Amino acid sequence: MDPLVASMKVAASGLEAQSTRIRIVSENLANARSTGDTPGADPFRRKTVTFSAELDRATNASLVEVSKLGVDETDFHTEYDPGNPAADEKGFVKVPNVNMLVEMADMREANRSYEANLQSIKQSRDLISATIDLLRASQ
Amino acid sequence: MQPIQLFELASKQAEWLSVRQSVVAGNIANANTPGFKAKDVTPFQSVLETTGIRMAATQPGHFTETEMASRVIETKPTEEIGVQESGNTVGLAEELMKEGQVKREFELNAGLVKAFHRMMLMTVRR
Numbered sequence: 001m002d003p004l005v006a007s008m009k010v011a012a013s014g015l016e017a018q019s020t021r022i023r024i025v026s027e028n029l030a031n032a033r034s035t036g037d038t039p040g041a042d043p044f045r046r047k048t049v050t051f052s053a054e055l056d057r058a059t060n061a062s063l064v065e066v067s068k069l070g071v072d073e074t075d076f077h078t079e080y081d082p083g084n085p086a087a088d089e090k091g092f093v094k095v096p097n098v099n100m101l102v103e104m105a106d107m108r109e110a111n112r113s114y115e116a117n118l119q120s121i122k123q124s125r126d127l128i129s130a131t132i133d134l135l136r137a138s139q
Numbered sequence: 140m141q142p143i144q145l146f147e148l149a150s151k152q153a154e155w156l157s158v159r160q161s162v163v164a165g166n167i168a169n170a171n172t173p174g175f176k177a178k179d180v181t182p183f184q185s186v187l188e189t190t191g192i193r194m195a196a197t198q199p200g201h202f203t204e205t206e207m208a209s210r211v212i213e214t215k216p217t218e219e220i221g222v223q224e225s226g227n228t229v230g231l232a233e234e235l236m237k238e239g240q241v242k243r244e245f246e247l248n249a250g251l252v253k254a255f256h257r258m259m260l261m262t263v264r265r
Binding site for chain 2 (some may be wrong): 011014017018110
């Protein structure tokens with residue numbers, strides 16, 4: 001396969017991986033306050049995403065793929081809210097271990113990486129069209 | 140007929156540049172992959188000077204790679220980027236800069252081929 005086409009394929013795999021990451025970040029943000037509904041129940045647990053490099057045999061290029069969707073095993077925070085249906089006998093509610101700042105930073109980074117991959121695709125396209133332009137009749 | 144030197148050289152450089160583009164794209168795609176080491180291609184100068192020995196493909200099932208594809212090497216982590224905590228050595232800014240370089244050189248290459256082609260047509264026409 002032509003290396004330029006291969007580079008588009010690689011960048012596309014990067015786009016896919018980063019969009020999965022953004023999806024996970026928005027799941028975490030959306031569920032930042034999802035508590036349980038029975039006394040003492042566990043709330044939403046923060047999800048994590050891990051990437052790994054995968055060698056594409058046909059093109060000899062390193063694609064990226066989502067290797068694992070895991071969960072963050074850190075402890076939940078507790079808040080005093082006796083009126084909540086998930087409050088235990090002392091009145092404490094477990095809230096998800098989602099940290100807004102961490103999620104925001106993660107989202108920004110995913111955004112940057114997505115843009116960089118997009119730039120790669122644009123550039124590969126420009127290089128291909130520069131080659132095709134050689135065939136156009138010059139005046 | 141002997142091959143016209145410039146065209147051969149230009150297509151070799153274009154091939155080198157496109158392999159480099161795909162390597163850089165791989166680095167960018169793996170900018171957030173734990174343990175990934177940034178790669179690059181050996182400079183064009185050294186590709187011209189040395190002719191590598193490749194394995195012959197005698198059956199359709201054999202893996203073949205272009206001469207340039209065997210020139211991919213791992214780069215040393217640069218001073219300012221270093222190795223990140225995840226073991227990744229890709230610096231996004233540096234990779235984007237390399238992409239710009241590839242683009243500039245590729246356009247220069249295509250422009251030269253075009254100009255040379257025009258010159259040849261000038262001698263052939265009428």
